[in-house]
Amino acid sequence: MPQFDSHFFSSLIFWELISFGILLWVLSKFALPPILEALETRERKIRDSIDQAEQNRTSAEQRLQEYEAKLRGAAQEAEAIVVEARSKAQRMLEENEQRLRTESERIKAETTQEIERARQKALQDIRGEAADLALLVAEKVLVRSLSGDDSRRLAQEALQAVSADSASGRA
Numbered sequence: 511m512p513q514f515d516s517h518f519f520s521s522l523i524f525w526e527l528i529s530f531g532i533l534l535w536v537l538s539k540f541a542l543p544p545i546l547e548a549l550e551t552r553e554r555k556i557r558d559s560i561d562q563a564e565q566n567r568t569s570a571e572q573r574l575q576e577y578e579a580k581l582r583g584a585a586q587e588a589e590a591i592v593v594e595a596r597s598k599a600q601r602m603l604e605e606n607e608q609r610l611r612t613e614s615e616r617i618k619a620e621t622t623q624e625i626e627r628a629r630q631k632a633l634q635d636i637r638g639e640a641a642d643l644a645l646l647v648a649e650k651v652l653v654r655s656l657s658g659d660d661s662r663r664l665a666q667e668a669l670q671a672v673s674a675d676s677a678s679g680r681a
Contacts, residue, residue: 637672644668 645665 637669640672641665641669644672 645661645668648664
């Protein structure tokens with residue numbers, strides 16, 4: 511085995527070192543620069559991606575804070591609208607109650623006036639009936655026949671007497 515021969519072994523190491531040096535020089539001259547450039551490019555892309563991700567995260571946090579602020583504002587606005595709607599409903603309820611109270615009082619007053627008119631008419635009718643009855647009674651009591659003028663005069667007197675009695679009875 512010649513490779514384990516000490517004389518042959520030393521020259522083999524020399525040539526191996528020379529070929530390794532040449533290979534190292536060729537690799538550093540032609541292969542290593544593109545590899546290093548690719549690694550630097552990749553490192554730059556990764557760094558840019560990390561920076562972009564950080565910017566996106568910051569931007570997302572800022573938007574989240576803005577949306578939360580808008581949401582709080584919308585919630586406050588909704589609460590204000592509900593409060594306003596409740597106050598409007600209360601106001602409308604009070605207005606309706608007032609309107610109904612006024613309408614009720616008006617109807618009560620009209621009814622009272624109508625009752626008073628009916629009472630006055632009933633009193634008038636009673637006076638007329640009383641006058642007719644008084645004439646009839648007077649005619650029967652006197653048992654004489656009266657002329658038309660006498661009858662009217664007696665009716666007027668009876669009517670005045672009944673009116674005077676009713677006026678003194680009310681006072």
